Amino acid sequence: MIWLRFIFSPIGRMAAAVAAAFSFLFMAYVKGRREGVEKLRQEQRDEETRRLRAAIEADARGRERIARGELLQNDGYRRD
Numbered sequence: 334m335i336w337l338r339f340i341f342s343p344i345g346r347m348a349a350a351v352a353a354a355f356s357f358l359f360m361a362y363v364k365g366r367r368e369g370v371e372k373l374r375q376e377q378r379d380e381e382t383r384r385l386r387a388a389i390e391a392d393a394r395g396r397e398r399i400a401r402g403e404l405l406q407n408d409g410y411r412r413d
Contacts, residue, residue: 339345398404 340349395404
């Protein structure tokens with residue numbers, strides 16, 4: 334029961350207040366970090382989906398050009 338006397342002493346109350354403030358700040362930091370990581374992962378998933386859709390669309394356009402015979406036409410660019 335010595336710890337009860339320490340908590341109710343002026344120094345104990347001060348230590349408890351500092352510990353409570355520290356834990357509040359630590360929890361705010363952890364929450365912000367967790368939300369930041371989740372936001373970053375969501376942005377990465379969105380970018381991956383956007384690039385995949387662009388690649389699929391480019392492939393479809395290429396296949397259409399091959400089907401129409403446009404791929405072998407001269408487009409004005411010099412290639413080796």
